[in-house]
Amino acid sequence: MFSLTRFSEPSADHLTRTRNAAQGGTPPNPVIVIPGVLGSKLVSDSDAQSVWGEWVPGFTDPASNEAAQLFGLPMAIGTPLDQLRSASQVDGVLGIVRGSMVGVPLKVTAYGDVMSAMGVESFSDTFVESRSEALSSGAEAFEFSYDWRRSLDESAIALQAFIHRATRFLQVRRNSSEPIRFNIVAHSMGGLLLRYFLQFGGQLLPYDGSGPRLNWGGAAYVDKAVIIGTPNAGAVQMLDRLVQGIPGNPMHPAYGPVLVGTFPSGYQLLPRPRHKPHGNGDNNILDADFWLSHDWGITASWLVEERARQLPGLSSPGQRLEVAEDHLRKCLHNAQVFHHAMDQPLEAVPDHLELHLFVGDAHRTPMHFSGERGDRQLRWTAFGPGDGTVLASSVRLDETDRSSPIPWNSITMLKSNHMGLVKDRQLLGQVLELLGRAGH
Template structure:
C-alpha cells in the first residue's frame, strides 16, 4: 500500500470518528423515570473489576513518558517504527531475567478507555475513539465509585459507594502469567475492603471481562496464582481463585479461540478500526497471549489443498508456511527487536525456537481451561456474545504455494464464532452442551468491539448485577 493510500484511508477514519464523537447516549439505571427505584438496588451489588481484552491496556515508555500503545500522534510512538518495535516486542529468549529487563522499559498505565489521535499538542483538538469508556462511565453514573490507582497502589474512595476497579495488565504475556497478577490484585482489593469499614462489607466481588480478558479470568478462577506448568506437571484444578468471586460476566469471549489470532501472527496486529496503524507480525510473534487465542480445531476447520485436516499448533506447519517469526520478510524487524544477536543465523534459530515453544505452551493453556470441571457453589457465569457478523469457520491452507484462504463463514461477531463464545464441547454434537456451566447466555446482533459499548448490552448487564436478585427463578 502506497503512502498516498494510507493518508487517504487515515483521513477517512478521522472524519468518521469525528462525525461519530459525542453522538451516543450511554445507558445507566441512574437515568429514566425509574432511576430512584433502580439505583436503590445498587445496595445489593458487589464491587466490580473490569478486565479488558488484548490491546486493552495503555503502555508508556518508562524513560520518557511517551505512549507506546493506546494513542497515535503527539507524544506517542508511531506503529512499526524501529523504536516502537523494540519497545513492544518481548525478547526472543524469554528467560525470567530477560522478561524483567523488558518490563523495565514499559509501564502498564491504565485500561484503554479511549484511543486518542492527537497530531498537535494541546490546546489543539484531539479525536478520541471509545473502547472501554462506555461501561466504566455507565457504572459511575449508576453510583459506583472509581478507585484511584497511582504508582501501582489502590487508593480507596473516601465517599460511600460500591467500588469499581479497572485491571490494567501486560496483554502481551501469557494469560496464566497475568492470572498470577490478578490474584495479587484481588487479594489487595479484599484486604482494603475489609480494612476500610466505611465502605461496607463485601464478601464477594464481580468480574466483568471482555474478549481475551475472559480467558485470563477463567484461568484465575480455576488455578489462581499457579504457573502454567507442563503437560507432565500441570497446575492443580482446585478453583482456588473462585473463593472471592460471585459473578463472572463474559463479553465476547473467545473461549475456544479466534481466527483473528492466526491473522495477527501472519499479517500483524492493529486496533480496530485503525487498520492503517499495523504492528509487524514478528513483533506480535513474540507475544505468548496471541498464540493462546488460536482457535481449536473444531472451531476453525483447517484443511490443506487436498482436503486433509491441518494442525494449527504444529511448528512444522509454521516453518513450511514461513509464518510469523520465521517469515523471511520479517528479517529487518527481527534485527530491530533482537540486535543482541549479531549473526542472522543465530537470530533466526532463536526466533524459530521461541515460536515452537509458544505454540506448545498455547496448546497446554487450552487443555487447562478446557478440562471438564464443576465449579463451586455460588460461582455464576454469564455470557454476552455477538452473532450479527459473518465469522470465519473454515480455512484452506495451501502448503505448496504458502497461502491460506477462507472457505466458510458462520454466525459470530466478526472475531469470535458463536460456538467459541459459548464454549461448546463438540461442534459436531452440540447437544453435549458447553464446557462452561452458564447461568444465562444472551446474544446480540453486534460486532466484537461494539458489543461492550452497546446500550442493549448495558441494560441486560445491570440485570445480572443486581436486578436478578429479586427474581426467584434464577439459580
C-alpha cells in the first residue's frame, strides 16, 4: 500500500533506517540519475558535432539533409527496430542547455539541479574523476545518458550494462567484492525506462508480440526507485509532437514530424486508447490505419520533402512513403507490446525494492484532443490536473476505479511543472532524506 502526501516528509520508518545506517557507518547506496525524453545530448559519430542539446555555432541544422541522417533514426523495410543503427550517439545528460538568441549566448538549467543535489557532478559517465575532491567527499553518484529516441527496452539493456560497469568501478574504488545495490532517480520517460528495467531486466521486446517475461531482473541491482513526473499512462502531447514535430523556441529551431516520427520511443509515450484521448471518438491511436486515415505523422501527404531528406537513397516518393509506413507500423506494434507489458498489475514485488513517486498536479494539462484529417496541429478539448505536460492520473497510472496496478510505497504531490519538478527544492530535499544522503 502507498501513502499519499503533499509536501510531506518521508515516513518515520524510512528515516529511522537511513539514520541507523548512517550511525553504524554504512554508506548510502550509490545513486544514478536518469533524465527524460530529450534529456541527453546527441553528437555525430564522425566529428562529435552537436546534434541535440547545444545550439552553438556549428550545430546540425534540423532543416538540413545532414540532420535527417543524424537526428532522425534510419528506416528500412524488413529490418527490426533494434537493428537500425544511427549515425549519432549520446554524449552525457543535459545539465545545462546552451544556445543563443540574436547572437547573445544563453544558458538554461535542465537536469543540473537534480544532478548536483545527488552529487553527480563528481563523475562523468565513464567513471573518470572530474574534481580532485570527489573521492574524499564520498559522493558516489552517476548520470545515465541514453538514446531517448530508441525503444525503451533497448535503453534498459544499456542501463544494465552501465550498472555492471559502475559496480566494477565502485568495487575497485572500495577494494571490496561485495555486491552493490543502487538507488535510482528517474524523471519523465526515464521513469518508464527504469520501471521496464526493474520488471524485465535486459530483455528485448519479442518480435512476435508475446511480451517480455516478468522476472524482476533489474530489481536485483536497485533498492529504491524514485520516479518523477513519469507518463506511466502516456501523454497526449506526444501525439501532437508526432503530428507537428518539436516546435522551435528561443533556444533551438523546430524539428519536423518526420524526424520525430522515426523515434520508436515516441510511440511508447502515447496515451492509452482505453482512456479515450480523442474527443471525436476515434481512439485507435495505436493502429496504423488511424494515422493513415487522418493523414498525420510520418506518412502525411504534406511531408514529401521531409521524407526525401530522410530517405535520400530512394528515388521515388512512393518508395519513401512505403518505407515510412512500414516504420510506422513497426513502431506502433512495438508500442502496443510495451504498453501491455507495463500496464500489468504487479505482484510479488521483491521485498527489498521501494517504489516512490513524485507527481505534479497543480497545472492545467491537456487530456483530450480533437483533429480532422490533414490537420497539422491538434486542438486540446479538455484538461485535467497535472504538471502541464503529463496528467497526474497518468503519472499514478490510475484506472477507472482510481487505483493503480503499481504498488507504490509513497506518492508525493507537488505544485511544480514538468521540468520544474527536477529543480523543486522541496523534492530535492525530500529525495536526499529518502535516500539517506542528506548531509553527505
